[in-house]
Amino acid sequence: MQNGLTSLREVACRYQANEIRPEDLPMIAAEALATGLDTPTLCELAGWPRNADARKIRNAFEQALSESEIELPDPGLARRHALRRLAARLINGEIAPADLATDDWWETEAETAAERSFVALIPQCECCIEYTLGLDQQTWATQLRIAALALTSSPPIGPGC
Incomplete structure (x- = not known):
């Protein structure tokens, strides 16, 4: 599970630097689940389509990070x-x-x-x-x-x- 956390921390950093588009976050959530991470919002986000509302995707991703005890970097x-x-x-x-x-x-x-x-x-x-x-x-x-x-x-x- 540490690999999943490390990967999700890197994704959080890249997300905060605007290197990751919101429409890619549902797939990233699915990949995090595959590594063993499991939070309610991560599961929910993994099932969303790429064309879901970008604000909702961002909010869900940030909630999933919080549930995983990962802070968004400055x-x-x-x-x-x-x-x-x-x-x-x-x-x-x-x-x-x-x-x-x-x-x-x-x-x-x-x-x-x-x-x-x-x-x-x-x-x-x-x-x-x-x-x-x-x-x-x-x-x-x-x-x-x-x-x-x-x-x-x-x-x-x-x-x-």
Whole structure:
């Protein structure tokens, strides 16, 4: 059951960082049940369709977390953990450097030097890549990967997600 709790804690963190859509939460609830977690609201949520009302899904998910004694992390901390996952995806080649400009990562409240270095290299939008970098995109991509490596190898932050 510890694996299910650990997984649900990570889901709570990713949910708080807006990485998980409400329509995916019923399936996540079903998967949590399969790992041995069992709360009334988790059982109820697992039976809901993807197209159920998003507010009701969110409320049920948050109630299921409460029943599992899992607290939602602070949104800022959840976002910082998401930033680390993003850096790891970049290093692993799962996303291209230009893909970082598709979200508001540059608004993340970075607290460590490694976070600030990584965030400082993320453009606000795709058009800003060419505007601010010109023809030197290769140097930027290299600097971004170096900053991502520094971030992912830096000490963990706050409670784990």
